[in-house]
Structure formats: C-alpha cells, structure tokens
Amino acid sequence: MSQSQFLYLITSGWKTGKKHRIEIWFVEYAKKYYVMSEHREHAHWVQNINHNSKITSNVSGKTLEGTARVVDAVKELELVKRISELMMKKYKWNQGLIVEITPGST
Numbered sequence: 001m002s003q004s005q006f007l008y009l010i011t012s013g014w015k016t017g018k019k020h021r022i023e024i025w026f027v028e029y030a031k032k033y034y035v036m037s038e039h040r041e042h043a044h045w046v047q048n049i050n051h052n053s054k055i056t057s058n059v060s061g062k063t064l065e066g067t068a069r070v071v072d073a074v075k076e077l078e079l080v081k082r083i084s085e086l087m088m089k090k091y092k093w094n095q096g097l098i099v100e101i102t103p104g105s106t
Helices: 044-051 077-091
Strands: 006-012 019-025 027-029 032-037 054-059 062-070 097-103
Touching (some): 006 032, 006 044, 019 032, 027 077, 044 062, 044 097, 077 097
Antiparallel strands (some): 006 019, 006 054, 027 032, 054 062
C-alpha cells in the first residue's frame, strides 16, 4: 500500500504523558479524517484520546495539530454509516470503533 493510505497519529499517554505514534488506515470526509480501532475502546491510543483529545497527525507528509474524539454510534448513526461505507470501499474492511480527527482545532 502507498504511504498516502496511512495516517500517522500521535497521542499523549494518559498515564505517562509520553508521545505515542501509530500508523493507521484512514478516510477523509467533510474536511475531517476518520480512523477505526479494531480493538475498539481497549486500544491504548483510544484510551489516550479519551483522556486528552489533543493530537498531532501526519497525512501525506503534512503535519497537523488537532483534536480527536470517538464517534457516538447511537447518536451519530448517519456519520457511522457513511464512514463505514468509505472504509469498506477503500480498504474492504470496516469493523471497529470510529474516531474522528479534526485538524486545526487545538
């Protein structure tokens, strides 16, 4: 896969404050980025976001400061459906907890 299919997400450890970087598949929708956590809320990076929403991301070589949040699958059903469709089209996979990344909102 080409590098542009990955987003690099940097979160701050909620216990240590240390920076943690992951490489993850993403889709772009409505000027925001969306990623999925296969391990849902058990993933350390999701736990970090739940404690501190400020993140840094890198997409196609462009570094962006912003915030991240877990999308509420009950209250935001239409958004969940759209992101799931986009992930399935791009990666043939859409099973996970959706996290929204909003650039420039720190």
